[in-house]
């Protein structure tokens with residue numbers, strides 16, 4: 001049986017950061033196992049910007065953030081096996097961890113390891129978890145599945161959409177479907193507030209006049225072969241449907257964005273002690289499970305809102321696992337769990353006049369007013385950039401455009417791209433229209449210019465991913 005000092009399951013941001021940190025701490029015999037066709041995890045389909053403000057001090061798209069870590073893995077020559085699914089985990093009588101995996105080349109095979117790092121991420125709750133009555137017609141997707149279809153496979157799941165759940169994934173998909181030409185009828189949220197970031201309420205809903213129905217839920221889905229519409233009703237404080245408030249909304253697609261669950265079937269097979277409420281393994285501050293030498297990090301441990309926290313936590317797991325391999329213990333005062341800071345969510349009735357500064361990770365909540373003379377008064381900012389941001393937002397708002405263009409000559413049909421700088425908000429649709437005509441040939445590298453002076457804005461469009469080179473994307 002092949003043996004490695006350390007095996008990491010999952011090549012998303014958590015797996016890659018853990019590998020880098022373990023290598024830098026002195027363990028070079030590492031193997032990453034990833035079931036997808038590329039490293040990067042969920043970030044490959046999150047083509048929007050908003051990643052990396054803490055780690056890289058700049059705003060990146062998901063694929064760009066993933067590419068930075070992929071480069072580290074390549075530069076350190078850390079081996080990884082793609083399209084390799086781990087199907088079972090165990091521990092033998094000597095305390096060695098046994099990983100059972102399979103891929104097309106080798107079939108089913110086993111690997112022994114001194115230490116394991118679990119970095120399998122999470123999965124979405126589906127329609128079934130909501131018990132929405134109705135037929136099982138086509139057109140019902142989880143938001144992440146729709147994101148995969150649009151951003152990676154280049155397919156449109158539908159044209160007329162209702163989104164259930166106003167967390168960040170739901171909000172981001174509302175904008176994405178709109179930019180791709182769909183009509184998003186509404187976002188329905190059962191709570192009296194959105195779980196998404198304030199900036200996403202503004203940039204994903206308000207920019208496109210998409211209604212947010214708070215304290216509402218979908219009570220039924222109509223349509224036998226294909227979704228034809230949904231019933232939407234108001235709920236009271238106990239989430240009970242208020243009779244007489246039901247309305248019918250025609251649509252051909254329903255996207256569910258109703259929460260994420262850590263991916264822990266393998267952890268259960270291993271026999272690790274679980275926190276049943278969170279569907280996650282119990283760990284100490286050192287991120288080690290109840291089974292010695294097995295560590296967990298990232299979304300498999302708890303769902304993180306911000307990928308920078310995933311990377312930080314995973315680096316701690318990598319260092320701790322390296323200490324375990326080299327010394328048999330983690331040592332005193334190890335770094336561990338990285339919790340999300342309180343989220344800057346939108347509060348109806350309170351935040352209408354407020355702006356969230358997006359110039360740095362502080363995310364200051366600004367109160368900004370435009371005077372009759374055109375002057376702007378701003379408070380709540382921790383630095384002068386807040387004034388600049390609020391003034392621009394009230395007088396001439398600008399946005400970064402992120403989308404995909406058609407790609408030829410690679411194993412993926414789409415290439416994620418972004419505007420190299422912000423552009424006037426009213427030009428967003430023009431830029432998208434220009435880009436809908438663009439077809440690019442691989443190979444392409446991150447940062448390559450795809451379109452110059454998009455829609456006469458003076459701003460170029462650049463690639464956010466490598467494509468074609470070394471078989472990527």
Ligand SMILES: Cc1cc2nc3c(=O)[nH]c(=O)nc-3n(C[C@H](O)[C@H](O)[C@H](O)COP(=O)(O)OP(=O)(O)OC[C@H]3O[C@@H](n4cnc5c(N)ncnc54)[C@H](O)[C@@H]3O)c2cc1C
Pocket residue numbers: 009010011012013014015033034035036040041042043046048049050051052084085086087119120121122144147168169172263266297298299300303304305306307308310
């Ligand atoms: C739609 C969406 C939008 C987001 N927007 C933002 C944002 O704007 N800013 C921000 O900072 N963060 C954002 N996040 C959060 C951030 O992207 C995630 O927290 C982060 O990607 C989690 O990293 P991870 O490595 O734990 O999991 P993942 O990225 O999910 O990676 C897990 C990897 O494990 C692999 N895997 C799983 N099981 C197996 C197995 N059995 N065998 C082999 N491989 C396996 C998977 O294929 C995957 O590649 C967003 C997340 C989502 C879903």
